[in-house]
């Protein structure tokens with residue numbers, strides 16, 4: 001049996017990277033598989049979030065997910081902090097994972113930066129909570145962008161160590177699903193850095209609620225090089241910004257980078273960028289409109305998320321209870 005789980009942090013409005021690398025792949029799966037999608041607010045507070053902003057961004061994220069095509073009727077869509085099993089299993093996994101494993105996490109090193117000592121303890125143990133998010137549902141398929149690969153390996157190490165230490169076959173093996181040309185969408189200002197909600201420069205990313213003009217302007221100013229586009233992908237190996245823009249156009253128009261190059265070979269960016277901006281605007285404008293529409297009725301949005309949390313809790317609470325039985329905790333009743 002397959003069960004899908006994935007999550008996204010409400011640490012800003014979702015970017016084109018979140019959309020193309022993850023959210024867009026979540027949508028078709030809800031028609032064929034048991035899917036659980038979560039706005040991971042407990043993860044967001046590993047870095048300080050102003051309270052009013054966390055609240056607004058949590059609703060914005062939920063609205064964006066629904067606007068992108070997730071249906072609260074077809075999948076379980078909820079907010080992480082509404083289901084206590086995440087934090088509880090996360091604690092138990094803090095006691096399974098080894099410090100040495102966490103020390104190897106490249107995302108911690110990137111996010112903590114030079115002053116590791118000043119990072120929150122939550123940021124350090126974050127991958128354990130992420131493992132709990134997935135394993136609290138015995139989910140075994142996790143659609144994510146490429147940057148989450150190492151965290152999913154760690155989740156498998158935790159599951160395996162738990163099963164081994166307690167002599168059980170309880171937690172399943174997790175299969176990462178990292179798909180397509182857009183598994184790694186890069187910053188518009190630096191083709192070697194991933195596009196991120198938390199980048200200080202808004203020019204580095206397309207947000208799903210950017211206006212048509214903002215999208216066109218950001219593409220126009222995106223860093224490129226003076227050369228024309230080649231007719232083959234290998235020729236873009238040393239041109240990360242060009243390769244990124246070609247990949248984005250391929251992803252939004254549902255084609256391949258090779259096909260994009262076949263059409264645009266010999267053109268400079270003066271000609272290519274308007275075509276890319278038009279394709280992005282055509283794709284994203286309806287999503288933005290639906291997102292704004294949903295945000296006009298926060299009560300309905302909150303109610304849908306609370307129903308989602310009830311469904312999620314009904315799956316996760318018994319799995320947490322069995323985990324605690326296996327570990328030898330005194331049963332509550």
Ligand code: TYM
Pocket residue numbers: 005006007008009010017018019020021022023040043129130131133134142143144145146147148151182183184185186194195196
């Ligand atoms: P987050 O919120 O950073 O990103 C959400 C999803 O978007 C993908 N993504 C990208 N894909 C392609 N190009 C990019 N530039 C890009 N930026 C982000 C991410 O890979 C992710 O799939 N730790 C996770 C959230 C999480 C989670 C989980 C995911 C918490 N628990 C359990 C899966 C399962 C995160 O910070 O994603």
